[in-house]
Amino acid sequence: xxxxxxxxxxxxxxxxxxxxxxxxxxxxxxxxxxxxxxxxxxxxxxxxxxxxxxxxxxxxxxxxxxxxxxxxxxxxxxxxxxxxxxxxxxxxxxxxxxxxxxxxxxxxxxxxxxxxxxxxxxxxxxxxxxxx
Numbered sequence: 001x002x003x004x005x006x007x008x009x010x011x012x013x014x015x016x017x018x019x020x021x022x023x024x025x026x027x028x029x030x031x032x033x034x035x036x037x038x039x040x041x042x043x044x045x046x047x048x049x050x051x052x053x054x055x056x057x058x059x060x061x062x063x064x065x066x067x068x069x070x071x072x073x074x075x076x077x078x079x080x081x082x083x084x085x086x087x088x089x090x091x092x093x094x095x096x097x098x099x100x101x102x103x104x105x106x107x108x109x110x111x112x113x114x115x116x117x118x119x120x121x122x123x124x125x126x127x128x129x130x131x132x
Contacts, residue, residue: 024099025088026106033111033124034085037099041071042113044104044124045085051128054078068122068129070113072101076122076131 027034035044045067053065060080067079091097096105104113110125123130 023086024097025086026091026097026104027087027089028106028111029090029093031087032126034087035104035111035113036085036088037097037102037104037113039100041069042102042104043067043069043079043081043085044111044113044122045081046124046126049126049129056080068124070102070115070121072115073118075120076113 024037025035026037032047033044034047035042047066049066056064057080062080062082064080065078067081067085068076069079070076091104091106093106093108096103098116101115101117102113103116104111110123110127112121112123114121119132121132123132
């Protein structure tokens with residue numbers, strides 16, 4: 001038996017705002033750091049950096065050392081990625097974005113993101129990175 005969905009329901013779904021799981025993207029005023037916040041975590045990519053990334057694991061066949069992730073559980077870590085984050089909107093120095101359990105703040109010294117539930121996070125800048 002075929003299930004029929006009324007046209008009104010389809011049209012209503014098409015005009016509703018994006019779901020709470022939609023990606024929220026932003027970049028630092030310099031454009032050097034770009035981040036995405038999702039319900040499942042945060043990812044930030046950095047373009048130019050003066051620090052050395054840890055050695056690329058043998059299991060990573062893609063780009064390594066330019067992307068940091070923070071999930072719903074656990075600590076921040078480097079990501080093995082084959083894509084890039086979108087630029088998103090500019091997040092002015094001193095401003096922050098909070099979505100789901102994550103908060104990221106744009107600082108003149110870089111970007112700081114934290115999981116508000118467990119306190120784990122990272123700070124990322126051209127000069128350094130730090131996991132906490």
